[in-house]
Amino acid sequence: MHETAVTIAISVLTLATCAASVLALLRLRINKPTPNTDGTLNTLALLCTLGTAGVFIYRETLVTQGWAPLTAHVDGLLLIATLVGATVVYLQSRARLPGVSAFALPVMAFLLLWAICASAWTLKVFNIASVYLTLHLAAVYVGSAFLALASIAGMMYLVAQRRLHDKTRVARPGRFASLESIETFIVRMSTVGFAVLTLGLVMGLVIISSHPDHYSPGWWLSPKIILSTLVWLLYALVMNVRYTSLFRGKRAAWMSIAGMVLLIATFAVATALPMGTHNPDTTQQPPHPTQETP
């Protein structure tokens, strides 16, 4: 019953976020956005974020019958969506990065849509066996949230730069933040995301080294590990673009987007392959309260 309620709630939130995304995109097309448009958009984004956070907390308290965060992939997606939404609300309220909602809200809607799938059809419950696994999951999901924000800023950078080169819509109303601000945001988000992701990967290595018998000898050649390493390397480069002459500007933006695509691929691999279920030895672990018993 709880799972159904969660799926319905996420579906409603997805629709609301889609509506907010459409409004944010329309706002970019309007020459002179009115305060009413901005107010509606801010309120809608806030409600979507609070709703997502509410569903996340609901899952961690009621569904799992006790505080057990990140018990399934859907929790991680809800956490990322919440963090992205909260960042959008913060940036909009402070007018720090004008135009970011048009890029962040569709990403949030995509994450919620993914969360519906993860909740309704591909639900695989994690077997939290140790504090290392908790740390690993938390770090990977929080890191992913920051990297998602970096890629959102990357998309924004590309559009803003295109506008500047095309010399269209350069007047003050409806324009984006400066390229320097967007690039700073990309670098900051990449740096934080990289640091947190590093922690997550280290925790993953600790888990693997502590259970060597659970993994085949060539585990480091698995797609998940390779993709994770690639993402890690890519963001290591993105956070240092200001010190290079080759990767500044548009290339940094493309790299942040490519990193996000690789990260999504990593999640897909982790969900699809047995190696990446975070449940290496399910036969020896007690069943999760929400896990279906055969």
Added chain:
Amino acid sequence: MRVLMVGTSHHTAGVEFRERLALDTEGQRALVEHFRKAFPRAELVVLSTCNRTELYIAKPSHGPPTAEEVRTHLAICRGLESAGVAAATVHREQEQALGHLFRVCSGLDSMVLGEPQIIGQVRRAYETSCEQQSVGPVLHKVFQDALAIGKTVRSQTGIDAGRVSVGSIAVDFAQQVFERFDDKTVVALGAGEMAKLTLRHLVPHKPRRLWLCNRTLERAQALAQLLGITPEQGGARPLDAMDQLLVEADVLITNALSAQPIVTEARLSPLLRQRRGRPLVIIDIAVPRNVAAGVGSLRNIYLYNLDDLQRVVDETGSSRQQHVDRAEAMVRDAIAKCLHQVQHRDVGQLIKNLRQRLHDVGMAEQERTLRKLAGAPPEQAGDLVREHTHRVINKILHMPISALDQEKGDVPLGFYAAALRRLFDLDDREDSQALDAEIADTNDPSNAHENK
């Protein structure tokens, strides 16, 4: 005399063509010199700014030059095709020509509505033409009135309040790339008026370094002093240091007088590596352009020229319609007043010429009659005086009566007849009413065909 304007502006031609027609001081002088040789009876003022190249001419009513002759002359002086010049220029006559000049002076025709620079540019153009003695009484009157209305409009309306200037838009462009300027280097190429105005908008943002680069170092130093730039903040640099400055610059403002682009792809491309991928915003407010168009396609280079600024002005829109309406009304009144005075002065000259001609006729006949009287007996004196009167009247009336007989297509006969009746008070009441009806009939365009 008739006033004629032939020229091009940002309304009629893009920057590519404007820069080909633009004239520096020497070019203006040469044009005036050639023009005076070709049309010695015409008056001329040449106004050439970054947004317009316009020739204001006062010429005899039925004398040269025509608009086409002016266009051809301009094309020859600039080494351009006459057809190209004809396509990109407009001409205005009399009231429209005055109206155009008055609107230009008032800032109503400017790219940035109400901008104050244009009034100084018109004054300089007028003074330059005065120095070359190409300005006569008509253009003196017209330009003095135009400058006066320009001042009045600005002081009595709010047209220049809260305006978006080229300088402020340039800063706005830079702010779309850079968040802050206190860690940026700004380089200005050229130390002209527009560069000064743009830098005045940039200086409050406290750039880390501000370099002024100019052919004449003294001018750059004077501008640096005027802007209050301390040696720690920057200063003047010679044109030889341009390559080094292109490496250092984050914002480049170009406003140098140069027929050829100073910053080209070939010059900038090798320097990009030294710039380490840092973005460079180039605001090219010079006409002819100082930066080749291809530079804008280089990586992390953002190039804007005057046409781009115009687009922003259009996008920004104007919230000053009330001021514009008021200014337009003031300009209309001033045009009517000036035109009346010019025409009045024209009539005064006409009367003077008429008097002179009649006096010449009278004097010639007087001499002839006196000669005859000297050798004639006293009883013939009466006949000679009568003959004298008859000859004078015939000579005076010969030309107008011939003109009435040889009716030309351009002016209807009724017009001359009405003028004669009115000028010599030949109307009786009945005739007058019939005449008024005839004039009304003649002036009615719907009856023009029938009249013919």
